[in-house]
Amino acid sequence: MALNLAAPHTWPAAIMPTLVAVAAAANTCPISVSMCIALLVIVVLMQSSVNTFNDYYDYVKGTDSAEDNVEESDAVLVYNNIDPKDALRLAVGFLLAAFVLGIYAIVRAGIVPLVIALIGALFVVLYSAGKSPISYLPLGELVSGIVMGGLIPLAVYQVLTGILDARMFVLSLPTIIGVGLIMLTNNTCDIERDIAANRKTLPVVLGRDRARALYHAALVAWALICIANIAIWYSKGLVIVPFMALASYPIVRALWQNPLTPERRLQAMPQALSVNVVLGAFYAAALFVPAATSLVL
Numbered sequence: 495m496a497l498n499l500a501a502p503h504t505w506p507a508a509i510m511p512t513l514v515a516v517a518a519a520a521n522t523c524p525i526s527v528s529m530c531i532a533l534l535v536i537v538v539l540m541q542s543s544v545n546t547f548n549d550y551y552d553y554v555k556g557t558d559s560a561e562d563n564v565e566e567s568d569a570v571l572v573y574n575n576i577d578p579k580d581a582l583r584l585a586v587g588f589l590l591a592a593f594v595l596g597i598y599a600i601v602r603a604g605i606v607p608l609v610i611a612l613i614g615a616l617f618v619v620l621y622s623a624g625k626s627p628i629s630y631l632p633l634g635e636l637v638s639g640i641v642m643g644g645l646i647p648l649a650v651y652q653v654l655t656g657i658l659d660a661r662m663f664v665l666s667l668p669t670i671i672g673v674g675l676i677m678l679t680n681n682t683c684d685i686e687r688d689i690a691a692n693r694k695t696l697p698v699v700l701g702r703d704r705a706r707a708l709y710h711a712a713l714v715a716w717a718l719i720c721i722a723n724i725a726i727w728y729s730k731g732l733v734i735v736p737f738m739a740l741a742s743y744p745i746v747r748a749l750w751q752n753p754l755t756p757e758r759r760l761q762a763m764p765q766a767l768s769v770n771v772v773l774g775a776f777y778a779a780a781l782f783v784p785a786a787t788s789l790v791l
Contacts, residue, residue, distance in 0.1 A: 496584055498570045499549055500542035506767055507642050507676055508541035509534065510774030511669040515650035517781035518665055521728070522655045532598050533650050539592035540611075541642070544618050546585035548629065551622040553578055555691070589615060603653040610649040617641045632696040634681065639674030665723055668777055671716040672770045678709055679749075679766040683759035706754055713746060713769075720773060724780045730787060731780030738776035745769050 512534050519525050553571040571578055593611065600608050617637060621628045628637050647666040652658045681688065682697040682705045689698055697705035720738070724731045749765040752758055 495570045495574055495576065499546045499581055499584060500588070501545040503764070503767060504545055504676070505538050505541055506770045506774065507638075507673045508537040508646060510672065510770055510778070511643050511646040511666060512537050512650050513774065513778040514666065514669055514781060515647035515662065516654065517778040517785070518647070518662065519651050519654035520782055520785040522657065525654045526602075529599065529602065529654060532595060533653060536592045536595050536599070536611075537646055537650075539588050539595070540614060540618065543585050543588035543592065544621065546581055546588060547618060547622045550578055550581045550585060551627065553581075589618065599653045603656060606658055607649045607653050610645050610652075614641050614645050614649075630691075630693045630695070632694055632699045635674040635677045635696055638677045639670040639672075643668075643670035643673035661727075665727065665781070668716055668720045668723070669774060671712055671719070672774060675709065675712055675716070676763075676766050676770065678705070678712070679754065679762050680759075682706065682709065682754040683756055683762055686756060702754065709754070710750060713750065716773065717742075717746075720777050720780075724777070728781050728784050731783040734776055734780035734783060738773065738780070741776060742769060742772045745772060 516525065516530050516533075549569070549571055570576070571581060593615075596607065596611055617628070618641075621634070621637065628634055644663055644666045647669065648658070648662045651662045678697065681695040682702060684695075685697050685702055685705075688695050696708075700708065717739075721735055724735060745765060745768045749762070749769055752762045752765060754762055
């Protein structure tokens with residue numbers, strides 16, 4: 495149940511931004527494999543904390559129920575007779591474990607990653623907790639995209655290179671969009687449920703038709719920005735782009751055609767996560783190509 499609360503199927507939202515930062519850092523200086531692994535574990539722990547906090551607060555506020563078209567593994571507190579406070583303790587435990595492991599990164603890279611991590615942790619709590627959590631406002635997509643898709647690469651790159659480079663925000667635009675689209679997928683499918691729970695998410699404000707139009711525009715922007723960043727900063731990586739297009743087209747096409755209704759939620763969420771994995775992995779691979787071509791065997 496603890497693993498289900500951590501929701502491993504959502505971990506790509508943390509893993510892909512990390513891989514992008516690692517690929518960019520590899521073009522700047524030699525990088526530590528052990529540090530890369532530590533950073534990957536840290537961001538997965540923080541993602542697990544987000545998921546567990548969110549499940550806890552949704553349950554105690556009564557917004558989760560067995561009628562919401564979710565699998566049992568996605569609603570542990572709904573389908574299992576456990577004390578919700580245990581889930582809250584688990585969420586705090588995930589967060590503390592991430593910070594304990596983060597001491598290794600702080601010793602190596604200084605105070606900057608701690609500041610970025612504290613900002614991220616603040617949003618982890620504000621996303622679900624309080625009288626007006628971010629998840630109840632039309633800001634969830636933007637905040638989750640920037641925190642997970644933007645701050646993670648910024649921090650990872652700084653730890654690995656010692657450089658706080660604003661360019662990482664430009665290179666992170668695809669991961670910001672990708673993480674935001676995971677949230678937009680979920681919220682568009684949950685419009686009716688969120689209205690009943692008095693949530694003012696972005697899709698609730700826009701309505702399903704306009705939310706899907708925004709969704710399609712974001713999918714196009716996601717792909718174009720990936721290609722533009724590769725062409726401008728890592729042109730040797732353009733060799734990867736045809737393979738990225740071939741691999742992502744079937745999944746993107748299926749997601750494009752998905753009506754994002756409650757009945758199609760169980761198909762839409764895996765599709766959105768799969769697009770993040772495919773585009774994110776190929777994007778990171780393209781960024782890594784220049785560094786790989788300079789290796790001497």
